[in-house]
Amino acid sequence: MTDVLRAGEAARVAGVDEAVSLDELRLAARNHGMPLEALRHDLTPPGLHYLLVHYDIPFVDPSSWRLQVGGHVRTPLTLDLADLHDRPRVSRTVTLECAGNGRARLLPRPVSQPWLDEAVGTAEWTGCSLAALLDEAGVLDGTVDVVFTAHDHGTERGVEQDYTRALPIAEALSGNVLLADEMNGAPLPPQHGAPVRLVVPGWYGMAHVKWLRDIAVLPSRFTGYQNAVAYRLRADADDPGVPVSRIQPRALVVPPGFPDFMTRRRIVDAGAVELFGRAWSGRAPVVGVELSVDDGLTWTPAALGPETSRFAWRSWSFAWDAVPGEYTLRVRAADTEGVQPVDQPWNLQGMANNMAQRVAVTVR
Amino acid sequence: MTDVLRAGEAARVAGVDEAVSLDELRLAARNHGMPLEALRHDLTPPGLHYLLVHYDIPFVDPSSWRLQVGGHVRTPLTLDLADLHDRPRVSRTVTLECAGNGRARLLPRPVSQPWLDEAVGTAEWTGCSLAALLDEAGVLDGTVDVVFTAHDHGTERGVEQDYTRALPIAEALSGNVLLADEMNGAPLPPQHGAPVRLVVPGWYGMAHVKWLRDIAVLPSRFTGYQNAVAYRLRADADDPGVPVSRIQPRALVVPPGFPDFMTRRRIVDAGAVELFGRAWSGRAPVVGVELSVDDGLTWTPAALGPETSRFAWRSWSFAWDAVPGEYTLRVRAADTEGVQPVDQPWNLQGMANNMAQRVAVTVR
Numbered sequence: 021m022t023d024v025l026r027a028g029e030a031a032r033v034a035g036v037d038e039a040v041s042l043d044e045l046r047l048a049a050r051n052h053g054m055p056l057e058a059l060r061h062d063l064t065p066p067g068l069h070y071l072l073v074h075y076d077i078p079f080v081d082p083s084s085w086r087l088q089v090g091g092h093v094r095t096p097l098t099l100d101l102a103d104l105h106d107r108p109r110v111s112r113t114v115t116l117e118c119a120g121n122g123r124a125r126l127l128p129r130p131v132s133q134p135w136l137d138e139a140v141g142t143a144e145w146t147g148c149s150l151a152a153l154l155d156e157a158g159v160l161d162g163t164v165d166v167v168f169t170a171h172d173h174g175t176e177r178g179v180e181q182d183y184t185r186a187l188p189i190a191e192a193l194s195g196n197v198l199l200a201d202e203m204n205g206a207p208l209p210p211q212h213g214a215p216v217r218l219v220v221p222g223w224y225g226m227a228h229v230k231w232l233r234d235i236a237v238l239p240s241r242f243t244g245y246q247n248a249v250a251y252r253l254r255a256d257a258d259d260p261g262v263p264v265s266r267i268q269p270r271a272l273v274v275p276p277g278f279p280d281f282m283t284r285r286r287i288v289d290a291g292a293v294e295l296f297g298r299a300w301s302g303r304a305p306v307v308g309v310e311l312s313v314d315d316g317l318t319w320t321p322a323a324l325g326p327e328t329s330r331f332a333w334r335s336w337s338f339a340w341d342a343v344p345g346e347y348t349l350r351v352r353a354a355d356t357e358g359v360q361p362v363d364q365p366w367n368l369q370g371m372a373n374n375m376a377q378r379v380a381v382t383v384r
Numbered sequence: 385m386t387d388v389l390r391a392g393e394a395a396r397v398a399g400v401d402e403a404v405s406l407d408e409l410r411l412a413a414r415n416h417g418m419p420l421e422a423l424r425h426d427l428t429p430p431g432l433h434y435l436l437v438h439y440d441i442p443f444v445d446p447s448s449w450r451l452q453v454g455g456h457v458r459t460p461l462t463l464d465l466a467d468l469h470d471r472p473r474v475s476r477t478v479t480l481e482c483a484g485n486g487r488a489r490l491l492p493r494p495v496s497q498p499w500l501d502e503a504v505g506t507a508e509w510t511g512c513s514l515a516a517l518l519d520e521a522g523v524l525d526g527t528v529d530v531v532f533t534a535h536d537h538g539t540e541r542g543v544e545q546d547y548t549r550a551l552p553i554a555e556a557l558s559g560n561v562l563l564a565d566e567m568n569g570a571p572l573p574p575q576h577g578a579p580v581r582l583v584v585p586g587w588y589g590m591a592h593v594k595w596l597r598d599i600a601v602l603p604s605r606f607t608g609y610q611n612a613v614a615y616r617l618r619a620d621a622d623d624p625g626v627p628v629s630r631i632q633p634r635a636l637v638v639p640p641g642f643p644d645f646m647t648r649r650r651i652v653d654a655g656a657v658e659l660f661g662r663a664w665s666g667r668a669p670v671v672g673v674e675l676s677v678d679d680g681l682t683w684t685p686a687a688l689g690p691e692t693s694r695f696a697w698r699s700w701s702f703a704w705d706a707v708p709g710e711y712t713l714r715v716r717a718a719d720t721e722g723v724q725p726v727d728q729p730w731n732l733q734g735m736a737n738n739m740a741q742r743v744a745v746t747v748r
Contacts, residue, residue, distance in 0.1 A: 038403075039402075039403030039404060039405065040403060040404040040405075040406075040408075040409050041403065041404075042404075043646050043647055043648070044404075044409075045404050045408075045409070045412060045488060045498055045500070046500060046647075046648050047646075047648075048409060048412035048413055049412055049416065049417045049488075049498070049499065049500045049502055050416070050417060050419045050502065050648075051416070052413065052414070052415070052416030052435075053413045053414060055414045055437065055440070055441055055575070057440045057441050057443075058441065058574070058575075060443060061574075065430075065431075065573050065574060065575075066429075066430065066431040067429075067430040067431030067432075067433070067435070067573050067575055067576075068431075068441075068573075068574070068575055069431070071416075071431070073419065074645055075642055075643050075645065076419070076421045076639075076642065076643060077419055077421050077422065077432075079421075079424060124409060124413075131646070132646065134409055134413075135413065136409070136410060136413045138413055138414065173642045174642045174643050174644060174645055175642070175643075175644045175645065175651065176644070176645040176646070177645075177646075209429050209431050209432075210422070210425075210429060210432070211419070211422075211429075211431055211432055212431075275440075278439055278440065278537045278538045278539070279439050279440060279538050279539075280538065280539045280540070281438055281439065281538055281539065281540040281541075282407050282411075282495070282496070282540070282541075283407055283410075284407070284410050284411075284414075287539065
């Protein structure tokens with residue numbers, strides 16, 4: 021673990037005036053956010069759902085795919101796709117967000133996948149229950165973590181690995197977690213983890229391990245790279261920090277009017293404008309959304325739509341009487357534990373940054 | 385047209401040392417390329433197919449959608465979706481590439497959507513024939529262009545517009561062009577032009593107008609923004625240039641081995657490596673692919689797979705005996721009219737740039 025942590029200390033933060041690098045652009049060209057007008061869809065179509073692939077999308081033959089379940093259990097299991105399908109089917113509608121969403125808006129900017137606001141999406145995931153599977157395997161007393169290993173292979177800061185991340189045993193047994201093989205009623209697309217991925221409702225995306233191949237039950241804390249180095253909330257290089265876990269509250273608005281191609285600045289015709297958006301939190305239930313048209317000086321409550329599912333976004337709307345001028349819209353969600361920050365919650369890797377969105381609008 | 389051309393003269397080229405701007409990153413976060421490992425798929429799944437949306441993805445209600453066909457015709461038509469479905473169905477497998485693919489590799493870099501190599505995809509498109517529809521409407525003598533207008537609305541360099549682009553009448557009547565409402569056997573996804581888009585086999589993406597609403601037959605040359613200003617091959621600001629049209633030849637290789645997360649540099653184990661890729665040209669049939677492992681000093685022919693469809697990519701492969709060391713792979717396609725350039729074919733807007741791909745590889 022010491023070696024792994026040392027590698028982690030190489031996490032880089034850009035200089036204050038340092039523009040986006042070719043490395044960051046290369047990641048932005050492959051991975052993609054959800055264009056914010058797609059907030060209109062209750063369920064995000066696969067090609068609009070945000071996507072982050074750490075290494076390459078692996079090609080996994082579904083007919084030869086096997087899942088190993090082992091480690092600190094009574095009865096290790098080996099399952100194929102038919103075995104998984106024979107188990108009771110469970111569906112959950114879940115809003116998934118990348119832990120690095122908003123990173124490229126931070127100053128100074130942690131250097132990694134340069135997300136702006138769009139690393140989010142909501143889908144209905146179907147598969148079988150992880151808790152039921154672990155119950156079959158018989159988790160032994162003294163279990164601490166459950167470790168999920170994927171087929172995608174690469175290096176990060178010098179550490180060669182198959183993507184692997186662990187969940188605390190309490191979360192793994194909560195009954196919320198799925199091994200999903202369907203997205204919005206269709207087989208998982210290759211880029212979303214075919215044939216089987218983990219879905220951990222309420223947690224940031226790094227926990228939803230795609231292209232799953234192995235589940236290992238551990239009687240100790242997992243010290244692999246994605247828990248011990250990456251996806252960690254660290255104030256600075258001397259702070260060991262804690263692993264990223266649940267999604268912080270966030271609201272987003274569909275940018276109103278129409279855009280300029282190059283700047284994406286919005287132009288809105290004066291008059292009644294129905295602002296619409298979504299709000300979610302994995303940490304606690306969303307209880308309110310507020311909107312500001314003056315860059316956060318004053319805030320007015322929006323009308324919150326019904327909760328359709330605990331871990332899915334809620335719609336909200338706001339009737340804006342738009343008068344000609346220049347505006348900066350901001351929107352923030354509150355859950356039962358608190359409200360979104362207006363200023364950046366900076367950390368070394370730009371994780372779980374839920375600074376309130378900002379949209380520049382010209383009303384004509 | 386003079387006003388429009390003047391606006392076009394504001395096309396910006398970055399300074400030689402100027403890094404990627406927030407404007408460019410904002411476009412890269414919304415739009416996305418095809419991760420190159422997806423070259424393995426004969427047909428690209430929708431979420432992996434490249435996507436460029438000029439303004440916002442419009443929400444078009446399919447039940448109230450109507451297509452107008454008018455202008456220089458004998459019988460103007462108004463059609464709904466059922467009317468289109470009643471016509472003979474035609475399917476075509478087509479490789480689609482953005483005219484700006486490769487732009488962000490140019491020096492100096494034209495400032496627009498900052499594509500690297502990935503703005504490509506291949507799909508099977510199904511719908512009805514444009515030529516048959518125009519035949520019904522009765523195109524009059526003296527027709528020059530056919531103009532296609534979309535539902536997406538925005539501004540570009542000060543010009544407010546619904547996205548509109550024209551085809552020469554010969555191409556519109558060629559029998560190749562489709563009004564497509566299906567992609568890979570499913571209804572068009574919202575981001576790919578639902579309910580109906582144009583597909584112009586062999587042409588760069590700007591011609592394949594999405595969210596189609598109007599077809600106007602013109603007895604003169606169309607002088608709108610997307611033909612007269614954008615999507616034009618211009619050497620410099622004084623050159624009126626010519627409209628971008630057919631896809632230049634290009635080959636791409638699936639980057640071998642596995643990547644480093646941040647740099648995407650490839651690591652390959654020594655030994656026999658089967659390099660695989662695709663090659664295409666809209667201009668003329670592909671006749672060969674060559675590979676270089678020494679950054680273009682020497683070239684060796686690859687094995688070219690069969691042509692499955694005139695306007696779809698062809699597979700190719702190359703058996704590489706990889707010996708430990710540092711390599712720069714390059715690959716180039718030739719069609720019956722010529723071979724891909726190894727050096728950049730620079731122009732003011734970075735259009736139709738088909739400089740041969742470069743992949744840095746460490747063999748261990």
